[in-house]
Amino acid sequence: MWKKSSILLVLGLVMTFISCQSTYDKLLTSTDNELKLKTANEYNETGEYYKAQMLYEQVMPFYRGTPQIDTVYFNYAYTHYKLENYILASYYFKNFTQTFTNSVFSEEAAYMTAFSNYQMSPNLKLDQTYTFKAIEGFQFFANKYPTSEKVATCNSLIDEMRKKLEEKAVENAELYYRLSNYQSADKAFKNLLIDYPESKDAEKIRYRIVQASYKQAENTIELKQVERYETVIKNCNSFKSKHSESDYSNQVEAILKDSKSKIARLTDSSTVGEK
Numbered sequence: 001m002w003k004k005s006s007i008l009l010v011l012g013l014v015m016t017f018i019s020c021q022s023t024y025d026k027l028l029t030s031t032d033n034e035l036k037l038k039t040a041n042e043y044n045e046t047g048e049y050y051k052a053q054m055l056y057e058q059v060m061p062f063y064r065g066t067p068q069i070d071t072v073y074f075n076y077a078y079t080h081y082k083l084e085n086y087i088l089a090s091y092y093f094k095n096f097t098q099t100f101t102n103s104v105f106s107e108e109a110a111y112m113t114a115f116s117n118y119q120m121s122p123n124l125k126l127d128q129t130y131t132f133k134a135i136e137g138f139q140f141f142a143n144k145y146p147t148s149e150k151v152a153t154c155n156s157l158i159d160e161m162r163k164k165l166e167e168k169a170v171e172n173a174e175l176y177y178r179l180s181n182y183q184s185a186d187k188a189f190k191n192l193l194i195d196y197p198e199s200k201d202a203e204k205i206r207y208r209i210v211q212a213s214y215k216q217a218e219n220t221i222e223l224k225q226v227e228r229y230e231t232v233i234k235n236c237n238s239f240k241s242k243h244s245e246s247d248y249s250n251q252v253e254a255i256l257k258d259s260k261s262k263i264a265r266l267t268d269s270s271t272v273g274e275k
Contacts, residue, residue: 024051033062037072044075053079070096070103077109081116090116090133111150114138118157124168131161166196170205177212182219186212206239207248214255217262226266229259 027039040055056076063069077092093113097106114137120130138154145151173188189209193202213235217228236256239246246252 028054028058033059037063037068041075044079047082049079049082053083070100070105073100074103074105074109077112081112084119086116086119090114090120090137107145107148107150110137110141110144111148111154114141114154115157118161121161121164124164124171128165128168131165135161162196166192166199166201169195170201173205173208177208180215182212182215186216203243203246203248206235206242207246207252210235210239210252210255214259217259222266226263229263229266232256232259233263 027036030036036055037059040052040059043049043052043055053076056072056079060069060072060076063072073092073096077089077096080086080092081089090113093109093116096103096109097113100106100109103109114134117130117134117137121128121134122130135158138158141148142151142154169188169192173185173192176182176185176188186209189205189212192199192205199205210232213228213232217225217232220228233256236252236259239252240249240256243249
């Protein structure tokens, strides 16, 4: 008896599923656009985003120029986001803001353009194209809708992504240094201070600039060494003026003393050579 009722239950579920599938498949070939839109909205509300998406795609051309079109397009864009197709979601949300400038959904579409890119922002070891796009999008949103309650979230997410970009830039600069590419390391560390002047790692970055410039001076041809060591001295003094109580003070003092000594020796030798 139990087995028979179980079989009947399974068969009932299968028939219900087939029936639903059949209804959906028939609807895809139907010319009743009002029913398609109504059903698409129902699917959207119940989380069946793929089915909703297919129906929205079909009805959009028929609702173009009508009062409902912005709602249809907005819901369509959201189905991509819900299905985690973030590239397409960002594209359609951005297109929405450009097409339906006066829509009540424009503000949220602008935010979702950026937030979709944020969802694609990878870990710091990978290419950060979408991180930059997300930052740009959130900044655009904050400028266009300064009174929006979402501005605080935008600023928080921008800070989060800038921190990631800073960490990646530090890693790249450190890699140059480890590979003994001191010229590129020096430039990369200096750019870090330009791009992230409030960096919590500013002290270490300035110390690395001292080290990289010192290594450059050591490894350059003698003709340019005096000029290079003068740069080292300048970097040392800059470090000392900003970080007088640093844990790196002894190392910086040693580099400063050695650079001055080498300039004196190089200058003396060149004077002797001239005689």
